[in-house]
Amino acid sequence: MNLQQLQTLAVVVETGSFSAAARRLQKAQSAVSSAIAELEIDLGIQLFDRSKRYPQLTAAGERVLQQALIINAQCQALSEFAAGLSDGEESTLTLAVDDEGQLPWLAPILAEFALAFPRLELRLLFPLLEDLTLLLRQGEADLAISYQPLSPPTDIERWPLQAINFVLLVAVTHPLAAFVEDGVTTNQLQQHRQLLVTDRLQGVEKQRGRLAADVWWLEGDMAVLALVKQGLGWAWLPEPLAQTALAEQPKALLPLHLKDTAGLPSSILPVQLELWRQRGKTPGPAARWLLQRLLNRV
Amino acid sequence: MNLQQLQTLAVVVETGSFSAAARRLQKAQSAVSSAIAELEIDLGIQLFDRSKRYPQLTAAGERVLQQALIINAQCQALSEFAAGLSDGEESTLTLAVDDEGQLPWLAPILAEFALAFPRLELRLLFPLLEDLTLLLRQGEADLAISYQPLSPPTDIERWPLQAINFVLLVAVTHPLAAFVEDGVTTNQLQQHRQLLVTDRLQGVEKQRGRLAADVWWLEGDMAVLALVKQGLGWAWLPEPLAQTALAEQPKALLPLHLKDTAGLPSSILPVQLELWRQRGKTPGPAARWLLQRLLNRV
DNA sequence: TGGAACCTATCAGGAAAACAGATAGATGAA
DNA sequence: TTCATCTATCTGTTTTCCTGATAGGTTCCA
Numbered sequence: 230m231n232l233q234q235l236q237t238l239a240v241v242v243e244t245g246s247f248s249a250a251a252r253r254l255q256k257a258q259s260a261v262s263s264a265i266a267e268l269e270i271d272l273g274i275q276l277f278d279r280s281k282r283y284p285q286l287t288a289a290g291e292r293v294l295q296q297a298l299i300i301n302a303q304c305q306a307l308s309e310f311a312a313g314l315s316d317g318e319e320s321t322l323t324l325a326v327d328d329e330g331q332l333p334w335l336a337p338i339l340a341e342f343a344l345a346f347p348r349l350e351l352r353l354l355f356p357l358l359e360d361l362t363l364l365l366r367q368g369e370a371d372l373a374i375s376y377q378p379l380s381p382p383t384d385i386e387r388w389p390l391q392a393i394n395f396v397l398l399v400a401v402t403h404p405l406a407a408f409v410e411d412g413v414t415t416n417q418l419q420q421h422r423q424l425l426v427t428d429r430l431q432g433v434e435k436q437r438g439r440l441a442a443d444v445w446w447l448e449g450d451m452a453v454l455a456l457v458k459q460g461l462g463w464a465w466l467p468e469p470l471a472q473t474a475l476a477e478q479p480k481a482l483l484p485l486h487l488k489d490t491a492g493l494p495s496s497i498l499p500v501q502l503e504l505w506r507q508r509g510k511t512p513g514p515a516a517r518w519l520l521q522r523l524l525n526r527v
Numbered sequence: 528m529n530l531q532q533l534q535t536l537a538v539v540v541e542t543g544s545f546s547a548a549a550r551r552l553q554k555a556q557s558a559v560s561s562a563i564a565e566l567e568i569d570l571g572i573q574l575f576d577r578s579k580r581y582p583q584l585t586a587a588g589e590r591v592l593q594q595a596l597i598i599n600a601q602c603q604a605l606s607e608f609a610a611g612l613s614d615g616e617e618s619t620l621t622l623a624v625d626d627e628g629q630l631p632w633l634a635p636i637l638a639e640f641a642l643a644f645p646r647l648e649l650r651l652l653f654p655l656l657e658d659l660t661l662l663l664r665q666g667e668a669d670l671a672i673s674y675q676p677l678s679p680p681t682d683i684e685r686w687p688l689q690a691i692n693f694v695l696l697v698a699v700t701h702p703l704a705a706f707v708e709d710g711v712t713t714n715q716l717q718q719h720r721q722l723l724v725t726d727r728l729q730g731v732e733k734q735r736g737r738l739a740a741d742v743w744w745l746e747g748d749m750a751v752l753a754l755v756k757q758g759l760g761w762a763w764l765p766e767p768l769a770q771t772a773l774a775e776q777p778k779a780l781l782p783l784h785l786k787d788t789a790g791l792p793s794s795i796l797p798v799q800l801e802l803w804r805q806r807g808k809t810p811g812p813a814a815r816w817l818l819q820r821l822l823n824r825v
Numbered sequence: 826t827g828g829a830a831c832c833t834a835t836c837a838g839g840a841a842a843a844c845a846g847a848t849a850g851a852t853g854a855a
Numbered sequence: 856t857t858c859a860t861c862t863a864t865c866t867g868t869t870t871t872c873c874t875g876a877t878a879g880g881t882t883c884c885a
Contacts, residue, residue, distance in 0.1 A: 233843095
């Protein structure tokens with residue numbers, strides 16, 4: 230069996246005759262004839278009924294044709310994919326996102342991306358506890374989406390994406406829930422356990438957003454949300470995530486508003502979401518596309 | 528590009544070196560080397576890193592390999608399928624079933640069938656209004672499942688499958704629903720509209736099961752069931768279908784039992800389900816398998 | 826450090842294939 | 856019937872593919 234035989238089969242069916250296929254393929258008629266004959270011998274099946282003037286596919290030939298078309302298409306896909314690769318297209322692109330809560334607005338963009346680069350493998354990481362800069366420096370990730378760092382690294386290029394508001398959440402069973410109407414003071418918040426996201430590094434970033442004396446550290450916003458639901462403390466959560474949680478379980482969670490801003494860490498103000506890339510690393514077409522698409526997002 | 532090149536690529540990766548691949552393929556090492564080299568030229572990509580002792584797949588090569596494995600597998604599937612065809616296996620099998628209500632017990636058998644004949648195309652027809660014998664005679668269907676006919680055709684081979692009971696169903700809103708406790712008489716039934724399945728032929732079969740004077744004819748059991756639910760009449764429905772309907776909407780439908788059998792058409796007694804095949808037509812392996820499996824069903 | 830054992834690339838020559846061109850027979854329309 | 860068009864098959868040529876040999880690189884070990 231042979232790729233050219235399968236392709237010849239497809240062209241013969243398309244054009245309706247061996248001669249026409251030969252013209253289309255710029256070959257002699259005898260070449261087409263013997264190619265089909267050999268394919269029939271190899272498969273052990275008669276593909277065409279030649280009793281009439283024009284060859285006619287047999288029932289078995291019909292089924293073989295279907296398979297052949299699929300194989301031809303995949304071979305062509307391989308060729309095109311290879312052509313893309315030889316033009317410098319990436320075969321894999323890794324995007325590291327700080328937080329699964331970004332997925333709702335990110336997913337539609339990734340859907341577009343999949344259409345633009347159908348054969349490319351996308352790796353989407355949510356390295357909750359790892360350093361994104363490390364991932365970029367080690368080449369583990371090509372692009373990253375992260376909150377604005379307190380101490381910006383110099384070897385990372387950064388572009389602003391959007392500002393994320395944080396919402397104060399407690400469970401209805403929590404003592405602070407009584408103040409849902411009037412609002413709470415920072416002083417009151419400080420007297421209850423705060424739930425915070427931790428990272429693996431014991432740096433300054435870890436204390437970001439800390440207000441209370443009593444703190445539990447958790448791995449990721451989802452874990453924080455789960456413990457807030459249990460009434461184990463209060464937390465600031467990204468607005469998109471909080472919206473989703475409030476919509477899903479409207480009776481379990483309450484948003485609180487603050488009456489004052491005394492002693493409030495500045496990092497709880499709207500925090501800038503950023504797009505990161507390692508400086509000096511030349512991106513492929515796919516990385517450039519995604520970068521442009523993320524920055525031009527309406 | 529070439530099928531052998533793709534296969535060679537797969538073997539090289541599997542064995543770990545060009546030389547080992549050559550031994551496995553019973554070819555000279557130079558043949559493998561040039562095959563890979565030509566594939567690289569054709570695709571415009573370097574597939575292997577040859578700086579070390581053993582060639583190592585590049586990132587691009589990894590992706591090409593994935594595609595190549597898929598293509599190889601499909602070519603092998605085509606070969607096996609063709610081998611089956613040349614051994615006389617059918618490429619398509621059509622099973623015509625009188626009634627969609629048979630699907631619950633039929634589906635698991637068809638699942639087994641799909642495993643036994645993975646490449647075969649199954650056509651499953653529910654020709655509600657057509658004559659099954661005609662489908663068999665015209666070669667439109669290879670096998671058929673039908674109720675026992677009142678006048679058996681001589682050119683159709685028939686095997687008994689199972690007896691189907693019929694259940695009397697009405698909606699809770701129907702006047703007859705009042706007799707759900709005590710049961711109804713045939714006389715009472717005759718005074719209300721009966722819903723019956725019609726077929727396209729205006730033969731004796733059409734009147735099968737008729738009891739009432741006032742009758743509506745509908746296309747198929749599902750349509751009958753829908754109108755019964757609306758309270759538009761009563762109907763005898765196959766027990767499996769009735770069970771499903773009662774389980775899905777326990778409050779909308781009621782089963783009735785008959786107090787007498789005066790004037791009851793004999794065809795409402797358990798009706799034999801049968802398997803049909805046109806006499807004299809030699810079946811392929813798949814048809815024989817399905818026939819045996821249906822008859823040996825526990 | 827140098828040799829043994831393994832690997833790969835490349836070359837020339839021969840086997841196998843695929844090809845073009847010509848010919849004969851078959852089909853369908855005028 | 857004639858004619859245009861199709862397919863199968865044959866022959867010789869071109870192209871491809873393979874083998875075997877050779878040269879050079881890598882790894883390991885004495």
